[in-house]
Amino acid sequence: METIKSVADLHKIRTSILEAKQKQIVENDNKKLVEIKVAMATCGIASGAKAVMDFFREELPKRNIVANVKQTGCMGYCYAEPTLEITIQDEKPVVFGYVDLKKADEIIEKFIKKGELVDGIIPIKYELAN
Amino acid sequence: MSNRYRKNLLVCNGSSCQQASDADLVAFINFKLKEYNLEDGIKVVQSVCSNKCSIGPNIIVYPDNVEYSKVTKSDIDDIIIEHLLNERIVERLVFDKENGNGVAPIKQYRIALRNCGFIDPEEIKDYIEKDGYDALAKCLSKYTPEEVTQEVIKSGLRGRGGGGFPTGLKWEITSKSVSDQKYVVCNADEGDPGAFMDRSVLEGDPHSVLEAMAICGYCIGANKGIIYVRAEYPLAVKRLKIAINQAKEYGLLGKNIFGTGFEFTITIKYGAGAFICGEETALIHSMEGFLGEPTLKPPFPSVSGYLKKPTNVNNVETFANIPAIINKGADWYASIGTEKSKGTKVFALAGKINNVGLIEVPMGITLREIIYDIGGGIVNGKKFKAVQTGGPSGGCLTEKHLDLPIDFDSLTAAGSMMGSGGMIVMDEDDCMVSMARFYLEFIVEESCGKCAPCRIGNKRLHEMLTKLCDGKGTMEDLDLLRNLSVVVKDTSLCGLGQTSPNPILSTMANFYDEYYAHVAEHRCPSGQCKSFMLYYISEENCIGCLVCARKCPVGAISGEKKKLHIINQELCTKCGVCMEKCKFHAVHLN
Numbered sequence A: 001m002e003t004i005k006s007v008a009d010l011h012k013i014r015t016s017i018l019e020a021k022q023k024q025i026v027e028n029d030n031k032k033l034v035e036i037k038v039a040m041a042t043c044g045i046a047s048g049a050k051a052v053m054d055f056f057r058e059e060l061p062k063r064n065i066v067a068n069v070k071q072t073g074c075m076g077y078c079y080a081e082p083t084l085e086i087t088i089q090d091e092k093p094v095v096f097g098y099v100d101l102k103k104a105d106e107i108i109e110k111f112i113k114k115g116e117l118v119d120g121i122i123p124i125k126y127e128l129a130n
Numbered sequence B: 001m002s003n004r005y006r007k008n009l010l011v012c013n014g015s016s017c018q019q020a021s022d023a024d025l026v027a028f029i030n031f032k033l034k035e036y037n038l039e040d041g042i043k044v045v046q047s048v049c050s051n052k053c054s055i056g057p058n059i060i061v062y063p064d065n066v067e068y069s070k071v072t073k074s075d076i077d078d079i080i081i082e083h084l085l086n087e088r089i090v091e092r093l094v095f096d097k098e099n100g101n102g103v104a105p106i107k108q109y110r111i112a113l114r115n116c117g118f119i120d121p122e123e124i125k126d127y128i129e130k131d132g133y134d135a136l137a138k139c140l141s142k143y144t145p146e147e148v149t150q151e152v153i154k155s156g157l158r159g160r161g162g163g164g165f166p167t168g169l170k171w172e173i174t175s176k177s178v179s180d181q182k183y184v185v186c187n188a189d190e191g192d193p194g195a196f197m198d199r200s201v202l203e204g205d206p207h208s209v210l211e212a213m214a215i216c217g218y219c220i221g222a223n224k225g226i227i228y229v230r231a232e233y234p235l236a237v238k239r240l241k242i243a244i245n246q247a248k249e250y251g252l253l254g255k256n257i258f259g260t261g262f263e264f265t266i267t268i269k270y271g272a273g274a275f276i277c278g279e280e281t282a283l284i285h286s287m288e289g290f291l292g293e294p295t296l297k298p299p300f301p302s303v304s305g306y307l308k309k310p311t312n313v314n315n316v317e318t319f320a321n322i323p324a325i326i327n328k329g330a331d332w333y334a335s336i337g338t339e340k341s342k343g344t345k346v347f348a349l350a351g352k353i354n355n356v357g358l359i360e361v362p363m364g365i366t367l368r369e370i371i372y373d374i375g376g377g378i379v380n381g382k383k384f385k386a387v388q389t390g391g392p393s394g395g396c397l398t399e400k401h402l403d404l405p406i407d408f409d410s411l412t413a414a415g416s417m418m419g420s421g422g423m424i425v426m427d428e429d430d431c432m433v434s435m436a437r438f439y440l441e442f443i444v445e446e447s448c449g450k451c452a453p454c455r456i457g458n459k460r461l462h463e464m465l466t467k468l469c470d471g472k473g474t475m476e477d478l479d480l481l482r483n484l485s486v487v488v489k490d491t492s493l494c495g496l497g498q499t500s501p502n503p504i505l506s507t508m509a510n511f512y513d514e515y516y517a518h519v520a521e522h523r524c525p526s527g528q529c530k531s532f533m534l535y536y537i538s539e540e541n542c543i544g545c546l547v548c549a550r551k552c553p554v555g556a557i558s559g560e561k562k563k564l565h566i567i568n569q570e571l572c573t574k575c576g577v578c579m580e581k582c583k584f585h586a587v588h589l590n
């Protein structure tokens, strides 16, 4: 267990987090890494986000895609839950709304495998403070 | 990767864009693309609505990120020839400030929600990666508590729990209280109907609250923090617990943080879900194990709070802003917002609005921008009537307030209040008398009963509103309603009773005609109050089939086969089953 005993330790941990990510890219044979964030706040879970997240976690390895599938909090689009954000390495993140299992399958086959956009994109319209 | 499409057209599929559209744009564009032989390289994709609804239909060309607005059928050729074939932007369809046509791009700006939806809330490393705990490190290693407090004062941050008290000032006052023990309390009670901002922050970014509480502890001289969260938020509680444990393991909470000798620990206390326990003195009593009842201020918690020790109470969203303020500086924060309300505000949009959801916008944005550009307008294209801000303590804003820049002071001046950020949107079908009654019903249930004006007064107010909705009100009732509202406001012990008549007073001020109609004209203008409805069966259409009589759950319909049926108005509960079941459209409603 790492413990942080000084400000320098905090920066060291941050560096090691970034290095671990870099390492994953290299180990992935320099194929593009896929990161999927599923909005898993109470409301997202209530509308089925957990099943969608499990689907990605099960299906992606079967289809030979190396991806980090992780849960996150509310993205704000209550009207379009379940929502998720996909970032293909070196590209801009894309957000999808109303993602059910069928849509999830389409996203894997078309967007993740071929880079093709599919219906249900939510254009990102905000700035972040960090 | 083999993307066969070199460009995409993202056509907004939101209902307000569709309503504004002169054609099925997706089908029309696909048809046109074929005409130009472009269907192999360009794909049309339907996108989910998220912005600029008032100037829809909107189309985004991807990956160029050019957005065209107010697009009609006749513009499609231009977009195809100019943009898709010649890579030239069709300037006349680009709506933004620079282009001189007056429509500023409406941007949400996320400060409190900066990590919400981007990091795994159960993974401290995700937070650390996003500059997490840098603010605490900076404060402990570089600045004195006074310097940090001054920075928070300079930022202009005001409490997001409803009152809008300057946060830095509160910290300064608490820091000056002399005591062997002080406390930092995070108010995560969030009780008003329709509000879910704090829950989202706790579920999405719990570490930002922990970090800010530690910074507050450093400033006021406290080494203990307590989060008071309602037990009805199980996921928030779970993620908070995980976050606290991870922070402890990493040494970011506990003794000797960053090797500076500063100690800070955080524990959780659970609320049972009473609205009054969000009021800070009631909250403190509830934490102490007593009844959740308020006490008179002063003394303020900053002087005598939890266990009679100086206690700094702040709201979840207030705290979530702090690390960003420390990292980016007070001047940056103070550059956002209006003169007296700095920064951004998170709002929970609910009710008859298309894009129900959580938004964070700079203070000073107008209601029109929130409702029509971010919120996607009113459901089913109905007419906007009012929006209730501030929950049961607030009031309604109407059409004439649509262009009011929203901040703490402007909302109060308009007879409403910022409150915690719930916005409930109402359309032409909503009755404002019923709306006021709904809030008073909530208040009657939630009043703790300690002081008579709130306990008895609100009950009488609720009875009078029920009388109006039942069609039994008199003109004297209207006067009494207004007078009693003022008395309850003036004489109640705490903020609950001092604000609970606001929904009545503001609807009476803005929609007096509706109150008048309920009494003098014996009708509910929006047709929502059932008691004014009259179901009757028309002679022309009724064939005497007995279906309605059999289906009526209260046996209010009588009649014989092949003869006109009659509804007994005394017995009728206005459920509408007869109208639904009649195949011959013989049941009418007036």
Ligand SMILES: Cc1cc2nc3c(=O)[nH]c(=O)nc-3n(C[C@H](O)[C@H](O)[C@H](O)COP(=O)(O)O)c2cc1C
Binding pocket: B158, B159, B160, B161, B162, B163, B164, B165, B167, B187, B188, B189, B190, B191, B192, B275, B276, B277, B278, B279, B280, B281, B313, B314, B315, B316, B318, B319, B420, B494, B495, B496
């Ligand atoms: C009836 C009533 C309910 C309240 N509910 C809440 C609440 O749910 N959450 C909250 O943060 N503040 C609530 N407040 C305001 C608190 O009393 C207090 O002002 C606030 O927590 C201070 O934090 P701030 O300065 O960061 O806003 C409530 C006040 C009243 C009168």
